[in-house]
Amino acid sequence: MASRPVRSARTARTAALAALLLAAGTGCGGQDGAPTAEVARQSAARDRIGTLSIHTAQGPRACTASVVQSPRHNLLVTAAHCVQNHRIGLLDGLVFTPGYRNGSTPYGTWPVRSVTVDPRWSAGDDPEYDVAFVTVDAVDGRQVEDAVGGNPLGTGQGFGLSVSVTGYPNESDEPITCAVRTSSQSATQERFDCGGYTDGTSGSPWVTEKGAVVGVIGGYQEGGDTPSTSYSVAFDQRIADLYRKATA
Template sequence: MIDRTLRRRTVRITAAMAAMAALLSVDLPAATASAGAGRTAPAPPGETADRVGALFAGGLDGGHFCTASVVQSAGRDLIATAAHCLGDDVSGTVFVPGYRDGTAPYGIWQLTGASVDPAWRRAQDPDADLAFATVAPVGGRAVQDVVGGFPVVTDRPDGAEVTVLGYPSDRETPLTCTHTAELWSDTQRRIACPDLGGGTSGSPWLVDGALAGVLGGHEGGGTVPDVSYSAVMGPAARNLYRSAGGEVTASGAG
């Protein structure tokens, strides 16, 4: 299988993992298979894609292992990703918004700190698989001033249309898919989108242009590349975002 719970130390997909993916890709949950799937395609450059980037271990030659996105904050320096993408020390991790084909069109941004739910730190609770991280300025400018930032919303209704945008570890350009998400449990949502394999952990789940979740949660985001999960963003996520320097509006307008 393609393991979407890749950490900083496992930045490259091995041939063995790829072979396992071919063997297990047919093992899709029956409920999702019957619901149909969205269409996954390359994400063109533009305002939305440019706010999403890849996380690298040290620099562009270190391999990208997860996805993150810029979100609105008072300090204009905040990104969102999955908690399982970040270790206790983020000083060796960089964020590259708009990354394509080995280039960093908007710069390379050093992570300076992370906010993670205590439930994740204690027991890696999949319902708390969300993190916010700050990045240092580049050339005297904050990352949100360069590419903008997504509003963050919580308590989105079940069955919302979601756009997922992220970077598989074996690709040098991002993929995107839009489909209706379904409630898998009281605390987890899932979406049927092909080819969102390892490296897409932390990808934003966008509802009406606002971040309403990140790829992660149950099974680290899913054990097959055609079904992805996100923890439902409720009061705990709202508090985490506010403590990191953001502000959620009840209306979801951002």
């Protein structure tokens, strides 16, 4: 579970992994009568969520990520498949843009420095470990959590939670959001039903009413095969252990 530095950009390799990521199922899919996500209104809490893109805020999109509280104030959480693929390795040149809307970057763009994933993800893209913690460099001497705040990590809270899920579809310059209740997909995976979570929304945080992140779109089917049912690895002891490694 050791952090691994992100290598400098290699255009061909970056483009190949980006194509794999953008083609991956990254959202919900589901049941008749499920709600549909709406455009998320701007708020301080939602500004902790942003895009992961390549090289610049306007570059090719990979996924969504969000700031979580950490001792060094420089940590994001997202899905592991957003940042690493077993066949190709780490995605190079990623940057995080919190609060991105319609080309605006109100808090700047934060280069990714390192990625922490479980070795079982590294070894074979095991969907039971599709979570990554990502550190970003300071910008103008300021850490990202000091700029936008961060959500606490919530582990061991079980299923049946009321959450809001906010993320960035690749085809949109504004985030979408949906208020839903989680349910069990399996003993180690959770789900929710809401339409609109298409490519780009992998890594979107599942935030409880108390502000804790208890999931990210990913895991089973890399987050979902259709736009109306989404999945996450259950945030249990596995994720608590990974967070400790990322912040050690």
